[in-house]
Amino acid sequence: MLSEVEKKEIQEEMKMYPVASAACLSALKIVQEHRGWVSDEGVKAVAGMLNMSNEEVESVATFYSRIYRKPVGRNVILVCDGISCMIMGHENIYEHIKEKLGISYGETTSDDRFTVLPISCLGDCDHAPSLMVNNDHYNELTVEKLEAILSQYK
Template sequence: MIPETLKISLEARVASAITAREAAVDVMKELQAHYGWLTDEAVEEAATLLGLSPLQVEELATFYEMIYRRPVGKKVIHVCDSISCWCADCDKIIQYLKDKLGVGLGGTTADGMFTLIPCCCMGMCGDSPAMSVGGTPYGRLTTELVDEILEAERHKA
């Protein structure tokens, strides 16, 4: 169940869209922020708000990699494995992240802090290899820089 205030603000967001479907991503992001991930319940609530079927919301939710349909840690690390980052040896960075966090791709650390997910380009090819942590982008990664970033993100709100 979402609080009434959130519901009202989302209804207003949907009402201001030309087609309800166009507001779908915003609604899903808001619900994700509320629950921590997009739960089955949230999919159904989004469907009601948007006048779509749960399946139609699911189609969108599963298409976008930043909508999480499974529980994730407090901060999600999207590490790019696309071609520019691959040329800049992202494989090393990914392996380092796996080892340091003690999880595989898709895994969440035991303390529930980080979830590690590969992503396919975030438009930072000029600063490859790149990743984002909890929505903050970082480029020109080295193993040392990864250490610093994770340490800083761990203590940042």
């Protein structure tokens, strides 16, 4: 199921660890980079390569909130709902996303442009509220700032 490129990249990661299973998260990230998310077949393929059970790989995949086990849009908005962000206005930010994009947590816009998901603490509490879009980190958010951020992603 994995492409030759994916297999080669995973094999390169495996060389960096004393045991193959230590490359599990890296392998899942590689699959996700190529496919946008990790399907059941992706979990099985990684398990096969790393000599792990499907359940072991699944437990890693579901532990990390940035491994997506369902299809996502072209851009993933991760809204921090940790305590500092809650205190500093997370609700306004999330409400604006819901209103502007018409999606709630776990949903994707009909044009596949955005998926919105919650995440607990981005380690940026002193600059709350925070969110990420894909790998980009934004903080000290206001509704105005959010508008400008979202317009950058097509």
